[in-house]
Amino acid sequence: MATELRVYNDPDPEWNRFIDSSPWGDILNYWQWGEVKRTEGWTPHRLALVEDGRTLLTAQMLIKPAGPLGNLAYVPHGPVFASTENLFAHLKEFTAHLRSVASDLGCFAIEIEPKLGSYVEGDLSENLKPFTDKDALNAFLQNGYKKTGRNMQPRYKLLYDLALSEEQLLGMMKKNTRYNVGYAERKGVSVTEYLPDDPQISGKLQLFYSLLEDMQERAGGYPIRPFSSFEKLLQEFKGTAAVSLFETAFEGDTIAINISERTGYWSSSFYAGSNRLHPNVKAMYLLRWKSVLAAKAAGCKVYDFWGIIPGSDQHKGYSDTKLSFGGVRIDHAGILALPLKPVQYMVWDKVLPLRSRLFSLLRSIR
Template identity: 20%
Template sequence: MKIIEVAEQQRWDDFVTSHLEANFLQSWDFYEFHKNRGKKIVRRAVVDDKNEIIAAYAGVVETAKRGTYMAIAGGPIIDYNDKKLVREIFADIYRAGKEAGCVFVRIRPQLPLSDRSLRLMQELGLKKAPMYLSVEYAGILDLGKSEEEILAGASQGFRRKLRKAEKNNIEIVANAEKWAIEEFCKLEKKHAERQKYVAFSSSFLTKQFEAFAKNNEVLIYTAKKDGEILAQNFMIFYGAEASYHYGVSSQLGTKYSAAPLLHMAAMREARKRGCRRYNLWGIVGLEEKSHRFYGVSEFKRSFGCEELKYTPAHDMILSPVKYQITKIIETARKRKRHV
């Protein structure tokens, strides 16, 4: 086995998409987005004696006042049953983090939560992170089911909203043109003000959109009535998964129940592209009624989705003393934000 830096997009994406559990979090274009933000990125792989990739991970180095760290979301992509390979790649993650001057490396593996997965993290010397990294609890729809089967599994409330929307003469448009992300950014600011959260910057959303648009991996779905935008979904299509990355709506969009129509249209496109699952992205537990995402989680559950818990983010600690500062700050921040 040998560790290499991967410089060819096709080679990288061919390996990542050959793993059904993978999604855009380890895609080439997601890290092109981070590069365009001025961030240092790492793309490394283990190759065998035939120079074939057998494991890989991509990470982004983030700078913060409390200390520099590397984030590896949805990775590494690896056969976790191969203990030798796992040790090899986690040792390389340690080296890469040290080379980048990191206090710690935060890893949220694309691995379903189980007692076995938690033991593995412990055996590798990782500690559960005080803050999440990307989605750890997701709602998943099986696109092997027909539209009729999915609707049969949805709640009565969801089907009622869908029927209502279908009677409202709502137009659904999907494209990757510049105007779509511009409108999305405008609507997101209004949505954030109404829902009382901090909006992403237009630059952040636009750069992300542009990175995925280059390879036809993104579409903005827009619901309109009488020329007015009601709601929009930012969808990413990569490998086996279609991801509902972001969604925004106006007050009028809520009134006319536009959101279900956007999702049904995106699911049809996902099937055309050969996607196997539709990821509704983050949800929170039924008991977490004070969580700020509880309401949107209930909406996602109304689809009748399966609930998938990933192994939560764990930290590979490279500088124990400095890491304690991060742990104190992030623990306090998590309580304050109710996340």
């Protein structure tokens, strides 16, 4: 059967339906996410390889100017494919389409970051095996993509298979974590979910951002997204349950709010803000657990703790808390690059990172 490239110029429910159906898709591939990224200077281009009306592969290709080098094309957590069989049979053709479109848009390279990597530890059950498919990763490498050693999305992952029962998930936790979850419930810590249509959502989002700013100040000023990005996020996902806010509180005091995300297969909670009120009631443990249970109840197959940073003293508490929930460790391959203009890409890939490291060193010396 003949295949063809379909370019999506207008919203179409088929786009998100395909993302929902694939283990390799998540919210970064949703149509609405591309619209959110417009607020940060990216322009989304949605491309799909179709055979007899059936979608085989997709890529939400984000384009952003990179100064005099030209434009960069980036595909977060993609391309997404229906099956490894489709990937093996059609990646060469799809890559040719991506190359052609990116070249026409003045890009010097395409950088992709598929959800593929290597198993590290934990009980690798069926719903998690797709992310460790070595043949799928090799298919990209055999079609001209090169490992860069860089990443834009978290590289070190911790995942739950939500096909497991609540008892099995609790059993994966460290003893103290399991105790803290139960202790927070017994103490009366509450966790409430707010969807984008909730009349209280605007106020809750403002509260979330104030908590995020508090965390930023305590941590010494790490960068956070502007408030307008989060407003756009809720605006784009209004009328869906793909994004929601979870608020945990004790005795009338809000302690933390996270923004949770879910698709048909995948779920996560990758934005959170908190204060230091009532540390002894262990509210953060219950907040995470309730987010997991909500994703499980929604029919998601995987919960993604989003990122850990093993071996980092600075982020030890952040990583250790997540790791205490158990789960499966998978290390993603990171960014794979397809240079279109080798000289410009060499500057982007080698020279600019060296300059950034030099500036960081000079700042530390001062």
